[in-house]
Amino acid sequence: MHSLWDFSDFDDHELVHFVTDRESGLRAIVAVHSTTLGPGAGGVRFWHYSATGDAVADVLRLSRGMSFKNAMAGLPLGGGKAVILADEQRTKTPEMLAAYGRAVESLGGRYVTAEDVGINVADMVEIARQTRFVAGLPAAEGSVGGDPGPHTSYGVYLGVRAAVRRKLGKDSLAGLHIAIQGAGSVAGGLARRAAADRARISVADIDRERAERLAREVGGTVVDPSEIMALEADLLSPNALGAILTQESIEALNVPIVAGGANNQLATPADGDRIRDRGILYAPDYVINAGGIINVATEYLRDGDGELVSRRIEGIPERLDRIWDESESSGLNPAAVADAMARRLIGRS
Numbered sequence: 001m002h003s004l005w006d007f008s009d010f011d012d013h014e015l016v017h018f019v020t021d022r023e024s025g026l027r028a029i030v031a032v033h034s035t036t037l038g039p040g041a042g043g044v045r046f047w048h049y050s051a052t053g054d055a056v057a058d059v060l061r062l063s064r065g066m067s068f069k070n071a072m073a074g075l076p077l078g079g080g081k082a083v084i085l086a087d088e089q090r091t092k093t094p095e096m097l098a099a100y101g102r103a104v105e106s107l108g109g110r111y112v113t114a115e116d117v118g119i120n121v122a123d124m125v126e127i128a129r130q131t132r133f134v135a136g137l138p139a140a141e142g143s144v145g146g147d148p149g150p151h152t153s154y155g156v157y158l159g160v161r162a163a164v165r166r167k168l169g170k171d172s173l174a175g176l177h178i179a180i181q182g183a184g185s186v187a188g189g190l191a192r193r194a195a196a197d198r199a200r201i202s203v204a205d206i207d208r209e210r211a212e213r214l215a216r217e218v219g220g221t222v223v224d225p226s227e228i229m230a231l232e233a234d235l236l237s238p239n240a241l242g243a244i245l246t247q248e249s250i251e252a253l254n255v256p257i258v259a260g261g262a263n264n265q266l267a268t269p270a271d272g273d274r275i276r277d278r279g280i281l282y283a284p285d286y287v288i289n290a291g292g293i294i295n296v297a298t299e300y301l302r303d304g305d306g307e308l309v310s311r312r313i314e315g316i317p318e319r320l321d322r323i324w325d326e327s328e329s330s331g332l333n334p335a336a337v338a339d340a341m342a343r344r345l346i347g348r349s
Helices: 052-072 092-107 121-128 149-168 185-196 208-218 247-252 269-277 291-301 307-313 316-330 332-345
Strands: 015-021 026-034 041-045 078-085 111-115 179-180 200-204 233-240
Touching: 015 052, 015 092, 026 041, 026 052, 026 092, 041 052, 041 291, 052 078, 052 291, 052 332, 078 092, 078 111, 092 121, 111 121, 111 291, 149 185, 149 233, 149 307, 149 316, 179 185, 185 200, 185 208, 208 247, 247 269, 247 291, 269 332, 291 307, 316 332
Parallel strands: 041 078, 041 111, 179 200, 179 233
Antiparallel strands: 015 026, 026 078
16 A cells, blocks of 8 residues: 555545654554544544554544444534554553643644543543543543443443344343453443343453453353354344454354444445345444443533433434334445445535
């Protein structure tokens, strides 16, 4: 590839900003896909990439996903994302976070940053010392803000229940077997809610100890990460990293439903057709996992309280049903339907 425009995931992004700070060692990329509906909002991911091109592709896909996610959630925000390129030791310093905050500030509000994989609330506090354009900060009890993970997991749980109603005709998760990929904040929240509904939980995570802790808590079982995608269950919920639904993995799926919070689950657009052709109901990721950005947006925009956040998140099942209805009537797979809806909303149809 000879230029940014040659990347397959470049989709007329408005801005791609490469950041280098020699003093702190920061290397980061900020991508703003669209500001049609408002400032490009989305988290910053702290991750070790084997090649810079992988980081570019990731930030392009993630920022476009945020445009679609925010539009479909009805938020007055565009889509943006950032990645901080970590070294193999995942070295993270206050100086590095400060340099990143200054880079966000230099964009003058075109991008609003929050937390993503590898970043926590304490990191956001460091970043906020350098920029106004930040959300996901600690919140007093009863206020909006803080870790978006619990809000994301609530939305995923509601989406899982909607998918079960749609595909299995059941109003409860009781007695169902749910295979959860991941054991972090979102996966953990889903597992606890599903277990409270008397579902049977299987969990896999690259961190075996973390998976075992979650399994003990919810009375579930631990599955090897290499086996979770082909496990026989009523529903597979991917809640780790993306691009896990490939031609090969879709052929091996042994579930009637895939519904989870991971971003960019489909490795290619063609995989949306593959999963539909197998008769598996798919919940488009950026629709079902919008709870976190809904909370972040309400905090940043200061347009409501916790009750409004909950009401906005509780609209996720209705949006999924609209997508599934149109998928059935049009013959398009749910991911393609959601993309088309989102593009219309941001004026790129």
